[in-house]
Amino acid sequence: MKKKFQGVVVPMITPLCSDLSIDTQAVARIMQSFAANQISPLVLGTTGESASVGPKESLRFMQAAVDSKSEGQMVYAGLVGNDVKALISLANEYAAMGVDAVVATLPAYYILTPEQMKAFYLRLADEAKAPVFMYNIKATTQMSIPLDVVEALSHHENMAGLKDSERDEEKMKKSIELFQNREDFSFFCGWGAQGANSLKLGADGIVPSTGNIVPELYGKLYQAYLAGDFEKTDYYQALTDLVAVVYQKGRTLGESLAALKVLMQDAGLCSSTMMPPLTELSSEENQRIIEQFKALSL
Numbered sequence: 001m002k003k004k005f006q007g008v009v010v011p012m013i014t015p016l017c018s019d020l021s022i023d024t025q026a027v028a029r030i031m032q033s034f035a036a037n038q039i040s041p042l043v044l045g046t047t048g049e050s051a052s053v054g055p056k057e058s059l060r061f062m063q064a065a066v067d068s069k070s071e072g073q074m075v076y077a078g079l080v081g082n083d084v085k086a087l088i089s090l091a092n093e094y095a096a097m098g099v100d101a102v103v104a105t106l107p108a109y110y111i112l113t114p115e116q117m118k119a120f121y122l123r124l125a126d127e128a129k130a131p132v133f134m135y136n137i138k139a140t141t142q143m144s145i146p147l148d149v150v151e152a153l154s155h156h157e158n159m160a161g162l163k164d165s166e167r168d169e170e171k172m173k174k175s176i177e178l179f180q181n182r183e184d185f186s187f188f189c190g191w192g193a194q195g196a197n198s199l200k201l202g203a204d205g206i207v208p209s210t211g212n213i214v215p216e217l218y219g220k221l222y223q224a225y226l227a228g229d230f231e232k233t234d235y236y237q238a239l240t241d242l243v244a245v246v247y248q249k250g251r252t253l254g255e256s257l258a259a260l261k262v263l264m265q266d267a268g269l270c271s272s273t274m275m276p277p278l279t280e281l282s283s284e285e286n287q288r289i290i291e292q293f294k295a296l297s298l
Contacts, residue, residue: 005101005131005161005186006204008039008218009076010211011047013261014061015270022057024064026270030212033269035070037219039211042103044078046140046165047209047257051080052275059093066098074100076133082107084120088127095130101160103133108141114149121153131160137190138166139253147174154185163207165190176202192244196237199225210244213263214298217243239298246292254278262286263293 012034015026034041043065044050044058053061065075077094079087079102091102104124106117125132134153136145144166153159164175164187172189179187180202188205189198195206199222211218221236247259258281261272274280281289 001181001183003183003186003204005074005133005188008037008211008222009042009074009188009205009207010034010039010215010218011045011078011190011207011209012041012043012065013212013257013264013270014044014048014050014053014275015264016273016275017271018273020057020273020275022061022064023270024060027061027064028068029269030264031065031068031070031073033215034211035073037215038072038222039215039219040074040076040100041065042076042078042163042207043099044080045076045103045135045207046078046080046105046137046253047212047260048078049257049275049278050078051140052277055086055090058090059097062094062099063097069098076100077102077130078135079104079124082109084123088124091124091128091130091132095128099130101131101133102128103135103163105135105137106141106143106145108143111143114146117143117145118149118153121159122156125153125156125158128158132158133161133163133186133188134159135190136162136164136166144168144171147171147178150175151178154179154182159185161186161188161204163188163190165207167191169194172198173201180204193241195240196221196225196230196233199233200230208240209260210240212260213247213267213293214240214243217298239296242296243293243298246296247289255281259285259289262289266290266293
């Protein structure tokens, strides 16, 4: 089924200058590498260190992404924070720039009840001037949005979909079953290792952070899936899994993002500068990461 929101959406890293401002030239380079592989960006998601980027630089980043957008590319804008009024204001500034959708995590300082989760997303959907995606990511919010809450919210005219990064295979399957025949609501799998599997089950799209460094593999994976060549889809998934091991294995989420930026710096896409409180890795570890990636001979 053809839907407005589908395909490969890569959660873009946030490229930084040494003074911690957004490197807008790097934004353009990364956007071009995505566009060449029919990939759209999620700007300021978890991979983009969104919780650490202030409003001024967030707006500069989003404008740079929108300005660099190629034909057929969409810009998904991440919303992360605890000040709901400020989030809605930011969503509408992004909408005025021309983003295609906003993707919002739950405010996470307090553990919310299902009713509070529903109230947050209803208010956002009511007041945002861009389509809204719910973003379920238990690893950072310590909360899981119940499927019945998602289903109830999915009927709001401005609620466009769910990006689910929770590592719960049964819940993923149930979500796909629930939404795959809904023309007005899209399910995106944000669990990298389940990308190919989720598509074969009927997901509308995938959101792999590894696509920052190997966008061409995800472009080929998705084209193989569309062609019904599931053997090739699985082949490309296996290759991306090997890449993920290089920068993720044995590291915290924050450390893995630093390792990912090391690979991107080596590819000439951006610097390895991290936004505090996250820090760069040691030069010795950086060299090991680069050597391990090159040893894959992709």
